[in-house]
Amino acid sequence: MFPIHRPRRLRNSASLRRMVQENVLTTNDLIYPLFAVPGESVAKEVRSMPGVYQLSVDKIVDEAKEVYDLGIPAIILFGIPETKDIEATGAWHDCGMIQKAATAVKEAVPDLVVIADTCLCEYTSHGHCGYLEVGDLTGRVLNDPTLELLKKTAVSQAKAGADIIAPSGMMDGFVQAIRGALDEAGFEDIPILSYAAKYASAYYGPFRDAAESSPQFGDRRTYQMDPANSREAIKEIDLDVAEGADMLMVKPALAYMDVIWQVKQASNLPVAAYNVSGEYSMVKAAALNDWIDERRVVMETLTSFKRAGADLILTYHAKDAARWLQA
Ligand code: PBG
Numbered sequence: 001m002f003p004i005h006r007p008r009r010l011r012n013s014a015s016l017r018r019m020v021q022e023n024v025l026t027t028n029d030l031i032y033p034l035f036a037v038p039g040e041s042v043a044k045e046v047r048s049m050p051g052v053y054q055l056s057v058d059k060i061v062d063e064a065k066e067v068y069d070l071g072i073p074a075i076i077l078f079g080i081p082e083t084k085d086i087e088a089t090g091a092w093h094d095c096g097m098i099q100k101a102a103t104a105v106k107e108a109v110p111d112l113v114v115i116a117d118t119c120l121c122e123y124t125s126h127g128h129c130g131y132l133e134v135g136d137l138t139g140r141v142l143n144d145p146t147l148e149l150l151k152k153t154a155v156s157q158a159k160a161g162a163d164i165i166a167p168s169g170m171m172d173g174f175v176q177a178i179r180g181a182l183d184e185a186g187f188e189d190i191p192i193l194s195y196a197a198k199y200a201s202a203y204y205g206p207f208r209d210a211a212e213s214s215p216q217f218g219d220r221r222t223y224q225m226d227p228a229n230s231r232e233a234i235k236e237i238d239l240d241v242a243e244g245a246d247m248l249m250v251k252p253a254l255a256y257m258d259v260i261w262q263v264k265q266a267s268n269l270p271v272a273a274y275n276v277s278g279e280y281s282m283v284k285a286a287a288l289n290d291w292i293d294e295r296r297v298v299m300e301t302l303t304s305f306k307r308a309g310a311d312l313i314l315t316y317h318a319k320d321a322a323r324w325l326q327a
């Protein structure tokens with residue numbers, strides 16, 4: 001029997017293909033991560049992330065203008081402090097790096113949405129995402145004392161001008177704790193983008209170069225999720241929704257497309273996918289060797305996140321993608 005159905009009919013021309021295209025990537029979907037370091041006129045390329053830089057606040061402002069001019073609606077800020085300590089002072093201090101960068105960016109580019117990453121790992125002497133007693137080498141972060149530090153961090157970031165708070169430490173009760181603290185401080189209109197399903201992933205390797213946030217002992221498996229689990233992701237999502245999250249994130253993205261899809265089905269909140277550092281660096285390494293067509297691989301990957309259900313994509317490719325979308 002000769003085929004009645006010939007799906008190729010709808011692939012006959014570029015215009016036809018355009019008509020039946022189901023998912024579209026736009027610049028509106030993109031969020032660009034930036035790393036703020038102390039100093040002035042500092043732009044230090046991250047060894048494992050070609051094209052990504054640690055930037056002093058003045059350079060962050062230049063970058064923010066460029067990002068805004070490209071039509072990208074938002075940045076997410078990470079901070080690398082001058083000094084680290086057991087209480088993660090640099091995270092919640094009003095003169096912390098995220099705070100300084102947020103204030104400067106909001107003054108220079110008021111319409112650019114500034115998202116503050118809320119965690120302690122860049123600021124603790126041991127590199128874990130929470131509070132540990134002095135001398136504790138187990139890496140088993142103390143949950144509730146950590147929340148107290150994170151509440152101060154979120155409020156101080158909002159005070160500095162951050163438009164969105166993004167809790168990323170995978171502490172239990174994180175969203176509820178900072179929602180309460182923000183409300184109490186008069187920031188009831190500041191939304192929370194929760195890193196709701198964040199896995200203990202090897203794909204974060206290059207980020208830890210960029211953020212200088214590698215744990216000095218142990219690993220993050222007592223707080224980040226086991227990559228083998230997806231039902232547990234829904235449990236995390238349900239909790240964060242109940243605790244008041246406004247948006248949800250899945251991280252990493254590429255190896256977790258099924259999780260993005262399930263989170264999208266399980267909630268009615270906007271879903272963000274974090275196309276993490278290791279995913280970026282693999283593409284960059286292959287592209288620099290001329291092994292792949294960088295532009296096509298990046299656009300295919302970002303479009304696939306949309307297909308999987310992501311509404312927003314945090315990606316180090318954001319500026320390139322925005323340029324390619326214009327062309
Ligand atoms: C930790 C944090 C991580 C990333 C952002 N915040 C991961 C980690 O070190 O455990 C990873 C981002 C990336 O890899 O691009 N709070």
Ligand code: ZN
Nearest residue numbers: 119120121129
């Ligand atoms: Zn952390």
